[in-house]
Amino acid sequence: MLAFxxxxxxxxxxxxxxxxxxxxxxxxxxxxxxxRLIGPFRGGRTVGxxxxxxxxxxxxxxxxNGGVWKSTDYGRTWRPIxxxxxxxxxxxLAVASSxxxxxxxxxxxxLQRPDLSVGDxxxxxxxxxxxxxxxxxxxxxxxxxxxxxxxxxNRVFVAVLGHPYGANAERGVFRSQDGGATWEKVLYTDENxxxxxxxxxxxxxxxVFAVLWAARQAPWEIGSSWTLSANxxxxxxxxxxxxxxxxxxxxxxxxxxxxxxxxAVSPGEPARMYAVVGAANGGxxxxxxxxxxxxxxxxxxxxLWGRDGDFNEVKVDPKHADVVYVANVVxxxxxxxxxxxxxLRGAPGGDDYHRLWINPDDPNIILLAGDQGAVVTVNxxxxxxx
Numbered sequence: 001m002l003a004f005x006x007x008x009x010x011x012x013x014x015x016x017x018x019x020x021x022x023x024x025x026x027x028x029x030x031x032x033x034x035x036r037l038i039g040p041f042r043g044g045r046t047v048g049x050x051x052x053x054x055x056x057x058x059x060x061x062x063x064x065n066g067g068v069w070k071s072t073d074y075g076r077t078w079r080p081i082x083x084x085x086x087x088x089x090x091x092x093l094a095v096a097s098s099x100x101x102x103x104x105x106x107x108x109x110x111l112q113r114p115d116l117s118v119g120d121x122x123x124x125x126x127x128x129x130x131x132x133x134x135x136x137x138x139x140x141x142x143x144x145x146x147x148x149x150x151x152x153x154n155r156v157f158v159a160v161l162g163h164p165y166g167a168n169a170e171r172g173v174f175r176s177q178d179g180g181a182t183w184e185k186v187l188y189t190d191e192n193x194x195x196x197x198x199x200x201x202x203x204x205x206x207x208v209f210a211v212l213w214a215a216r217q218a219p220w221e222i223g224s225s226w227t228l229s230a231n232x233x234x235x236x237x238x239x240x241x242x243x244x245x246x247x248x249x250x251x252x253x254x255x256x257x258x259x260x261x262x263x264a265v266s267p268g269e270p271a272r273m274y275a276v277v278g279a280a281n282g283g284x285x286x287x288x289x290x291x292x293x294x295x296x297x298x299x300x301x302x303x304l305w306g307r308d309g310d311f312n313e314v315k316v317d318p319k320h321a322d323v324v325y326v327a328n329v330v331x332x333x334x335x336x337x338x339x340x341x342x343x344l345r346g347a348p349g350g351d352d353y354h355r356l357w358i359n360p361d362d363p364n365i366i367l368l369a370g371d372q373g374a375v376v377t378v379n380x381x382x383x384x385x386x
Contacts, residue, residue: 043069043373047109047144048093049355051367052100056359059367060129061374062090064109065117070129075367075376075385081129089117094146096153101128104180110144110161110196111354112215112309118142122158124180135180139163139170145198149205154179157208157241159195164217167191173198173210175241186241187212189231199263201291203270206240209292211261215309230254234261234275236292250295251286252279259283262312265292267360269321274338276326278308285314285326285338298338304328315356317363327353331368333381344381346370 048062059071067082068090082090082105092106107119118141123132137143140160149155155177162171172188173195187195193214201207214229234251235244252258259278266272273288275295284300304326305312317323322337325344331353332341345368346353352371359365364380376385 045109045111045352045354045371046369046373047111047354048090048105049357049367049369049374050093050095051357051359051365052095053097053360055100056362056365058100059357059374059376060093060095060103061367061369062093062105063088063373064091064111065089068093068105068129071376074365074378075374078374082123082132085123085132086134087119089119091119091142091144092146092159094148094156096148097150099153102126102148102153102179103129104146104148104156104158105132106143106146106158108140108142108144108161110142110159112164112217114217116142116164116217118164122146122180135176136183137170137174139168141168142194144196147198147200149200150202151205155205156180157198157210158183159198159210161194161196161213161215162191164215165219166216171195172212173241187235187237187244192216193229193231196260197263199265201270202265202267206238207291208237208241209263209265209273210235210237210244211263213260215260228254228257228259232258232260234263234292247292247295249293250288250297251275252277252282256281260308260312262314264314264316264324266316266321267318268316272316272321274314274316274324276305276308276312276314278305278312283308285324287338299334299341301341303330304332304341310352311354313353313355315358318358318360319363323363325356325358325366327356327368327370329353331356345375345384 045064052058067088069078071078087107091110094104096102103125105123121138122135142161145159158174160171171194174183175186196213197211199209234247237244257280262276264274275286283305286295287298311328313327315325324334326332330346331344333344334341355369357367
């Protein structure tokens with residue numbers, strides 16, 4: 001049998017020196033070639049989503065590791081508007097109703113999961129997303145909620161969840177009354193408890209609701225290394241966020257291992273509120289009919305509230321207080337005040353849906369953000385964009 005010896009490249013190059021020199025081509029030969037995207041068309045996990053009242057065709061999404069994107073054609077096409085900034089991790093978006101050119105972005109996705117990402121504070125645009133400036137709160141790392149006073153674009157509340165792997169002081173609820181030039185920490189308990197949600201009473205923006213949540217990831221990123229905090233829960237302010245009190249009537253307690261809460265206030269009937277509550281005992285969809293003072297459990301189906309590190313999103317139809325949407329592995333819809341739900345989007349083959357925005361003028365227009373980006377319906381969920 002013949003034995004072959006490996007070729008020694010220095011000897012080959014000595015006999016064929018032309019092989020060592022890359023061939024050069026005239027650049028003009030490539031002038032007619034252009035790049036085009038051929039896929040795959042996947043947006044990635046998205047938890048920020050909002051539209052613009054009065055401009056139903058304009059939509060924004062915030063992608064966990066993809067920045068901010070804008071559509072001006074009801075979600076048919078999107079373009080990136082945040083690529084020049086120092087972070088691509090986005091957790092929250094808010095457009096000022098009184099001035100749609102003003103947009104606030106909270107960076108850091110705010111989900112407690114193994115593959116989370118963090119940001120570096122809050123950003124603002126005053127020209128509908130063409131340019132941005134950083135407004136501080138850099139050490140908050142995760143900002144899952146931002147709201148803007150519907151009558152004053154300079155009055156802003158921000159929920160800061162804080163470091164996912166350790167304690168830090170820059171967490172809780174922050175308020176700005178000068179468009180983000182300065183911030184006040186108005187709700188804070190300790191260095192381990194952050195804020196997860198914040199909402200206005202639509203009839204009176206001096207009434208503000210907030211959710212505190214102590215959540216931390218284990219170093220090995222399986223489960224949680226932090227004991228659920230006694231400070232977890234729902235808080236309410238009636239003086240514009242200056243003072244707060246905890247609301248407990250009808251809700252699970254620390255003994256029930258209360259976790260994350262997601263909030264929604266009915267725009268049409270502000271006394272009606274809904275909450276998706278994570279708890280070892282008593283988790284489910286809760287309802288209040290007195291402005292959040294007292295609550296009752298209306299649906300305990302775990303498909304509505306399971307995995308509170310990822311979900312607990314609830315929204316109310318702007319014109320019908322009994323029509324409620326809950327986003328989870330499936331997006332669910334109720335037409336009887338939360339007593340029963342049917343699947344609206346995602347079953348079978350759910351996609352982990354995180355954020356709902358319902359057009360206040362036309363509730364048939366819904367923007368739904370999930371793990372594959374965002375989809376849009378303009379007919380109440382009968383059909384969706386790709």
